[in-house]
Amino acid sequence: MADADAGFEIFPVTADKGIRAWGSDRESVFRQAALGLWSLMIEPATATARFAVPVAVEADDQEALLVAWLNELLYLYDAKRFIGADCTIRALTEGHLEAEVRGETADRQQHVVVGQVKAVTYHQLHVGPTANGWEGRVVVDV
DSSP states (O other), X not given: OOOTTXXXXXXXXXXXXXXXXXXXXXXXXXXXXXXXXXXXXXXXXXXXXXXXXXXXXXXXXXXXXXXXXXXXXXXXXXXXXXXXXXXXXXXXXXXEEEEEEEEEEOOTTTSOBOOOOOEEOOTTOEEEXXXXXXXXXXXXXX
16 A cells, blocks of 8 residues: 555665655555656556566664565566566564565666666664654665
8 A cells, every 4th residue: 555645766876876765664665665766767658567576685773674675676676677667565563574576677669767766775874763754765776
């Protein structure tokens, strides 16, 4: 279920890009961060949810989990040529995430490439509650 008050924005960082994601809960933040990551790689309107891929990651805390999650999505793109169109977070704790990622095989004929993300970093990393829900920030190396 989509969070109507959720979203993301891209912000500039010297030689990099930042993603600020927000929503009513942590699940929304992780979903929006994924959408933000994909938007830095391809034009979002060109990706469709043709098939689903299960993803599970673990980390020591929720900030490291956000990095692990986005790095796994980046791995799927770089190694498997899989670009996500959307995802559903199935389980989320401080150190564990399970999700279903829906998308398709990346195809330069169909997908408009807008940039390259090399890695997800720990620079300016934050995940936490706000007065209106939850927010996360992460910087990616472009």
